[in-house]
Amino acid sequence: MNYGEYGLAAQKTLVDGIRKEVAAEGGSVLLLSGGDINTGVPESDLQDAEPDFRGMNLIGYDAMAVGNHEFDNPLSVLRQQEKWAKFPFLSANIYQKSTGERLFKPWALFKRGGLKIAVIGLTTDDTAKIGNPEYFTDIEFRKPAEEAKLVIQELQQNEKPDVILATTHMGHYDNGNHGSNAPGDVEMARSLPAGSLAMIVGGHSQDPVCMAAENKKQVDYVPGTPCAPDRQNGIWIVQAHEWGKYVGRADFEFRNGEMKLVHYQLIPVNLKKKVTYDNGQSERVLYTPQIAENPQMMSLLTPFQNKGKAQLQVKIGSVNGHLEGDRSKVRFVQTNMGHLLLAAQMARSNADFAVMSGGGIRDSIEAGDITYKDVMKVQPFGNVLTYVDMNGKEVVDYLTAVAQMKPDSGAYPQFANVSFVAKDGKLNDLKSKANRWIRRRPIGWRR
Structure with missing residues (x-):
């Protein structure tokens, strides 16, 4: 059922507004995705997620972690998606078995406001277990935390960035209790040198990571209310739920060689709740003020939407x-x-x-x-x-x-x-x- 929630058109309006606001303050924006662009929206699935990647280009994404659902298709499809995207697909822990070489860039460098920022990508090593084995005959998913240590050390020695971030698709589990899942962001942060990452921008567990207390997330987070990110071993951990329902905004200041988080916000993208009245009638109402859909994005995506409409x-x-x-x-x-x-x-x-x-x-x-x-x-x-x-x-x-x-x-x-x-x-x-x-x-x- 389409209730007019989230979507790339409203997301672009929101991100454009943030860019303008930050620029007016003399700052700059780095936009990251935790991955899993593939699978779940039929109009997109029928077209190998081309509309999503072209829409992300228009919004201006800087980098994306490779998610497990990127492997719902053969590697050839993923390589085509890389060609569509104007931003790098990052994963330091995915290797080709036959060559021992990484399949994706492990990190990317960005210049923002005079700072040299490194972004590392990491993917859950559960991928081979929960995906189609036909696609993994020559692919190996190594332990993300071990690869992160190697890459951080390499970056510090060779590139000497001012800041290192990670965009991951590993999941956030309270206090590192990952159960039958592979270890996630919390476990990795605890295993790394303290403060070696400024922040982990995560995905996979599809949670709004808003902490109720130390090592405990809010169970029923209400959109539009304050959201406290997790912090483990001097490393901030955030995740913006799923499906583009939110944009997570982290405002940092860099002074005297130190990066400080001054504000964090989880911004709903036209999320709605069902309200039932005394007469039994019900409707969907917005949690926060309506975000207009960007006309340029609508123009880009409408042909893709119409292409699969008759069949769907x-x-x-x-x-x-x-x-x-x-x-x-x-x-x-x-x-x-x-x-x-x-x-x-x-x-x-x-x-x-x-x-x-x-x-x-x-x-x-x-x-x-x-x-x-x-x-x-x-x-x-x-x-x-x-x-x-x-x-x-x-x-x-x-x-x-x-x-x-x-x-x-x-x-x-x-x-x-x-x-x-x-x-x-x-x-x-x-x-x-x-x-x-x-x-x-x-x-x-x-x-």
Whole structure:
């Protein structure tokens, strides 16, 4: 459902205004992206994210971290995207196995206000685990923190920048508790020499990193309210949530060889909330004043939007209630969207039960008509449905492993037609409505 929120056109207006304000104060702007430009917007996916990169050019991005979803496509597509972009794709820890060489620039240098600024790029080493293995046969993702140490040392010895920043796609996890995910920004900051980075501009975990207390983020951050960035080992850590919903603004002063953060703000880009009135009527209202859409950006993007419109707006069904696919739900609890997707997969494959990762569900569907675009937003990856025959022991071993996946992880499972109680690494009361061998032996396959 399009509620007129965020988008590159409003983002350009906002960034242009910030540039003008900063220039009037005698300062300058460096604009960074935490990556994951690919996957999730069907009009863009059908065109290999060309509209996004051309829009980012118009806004004036300076550099981007390579995200894991950049590898949802073959490397050849990513190389084409680099040609479209007028800014560098940065990642110091992605290597070609056969040559031992980095696939992307590890860092970039910028001159701003008489300062020499180095920006390092880093990518989660979970990428090979959560992406398409066909695309990683000759690609290696090394530990980001180890590569960061090497690059920082190299920069300090050879380039001698006044300031070093990092743009990363690794995730922010409270107090470094990353669970089944690879270590993120907090863990890396703690492992580096104190203050060796002025700031980490992060991505991947799709959080508005606004701290409620030391090592604890706000759970339900309200757009437009003050946002305190994280600070670990003398290094600031920020993240502007997801989908271009916010622009994070960090104002630094450089005096006597020291970089000082004087102000930080997470600025909503036309975000709205649903308000329901006493008469039962509801509407979406802005959290903060409306940001006008830039006409030049609208002119650039409209042809791309129209190109995929005919195919994407085809009605394929309807639903009489909300199907819950929000990230904050599908990675923590069972949802009706998960059950619907699994029911469809079971019907297609004639399976007895089904399991899928909650991280594979990317959006909700509102009550009403369902279009092809809605479906593409829910499951944008083009995955292949696979049927596997298993004996009883194999099923128990598999579900035992599945049960260990933690909430708040993309691996958190959604289930259909199977239930069990997991305790101390073992399964109890394993049942399925369809599977006869489980019905006959409800707990007989425990080890």
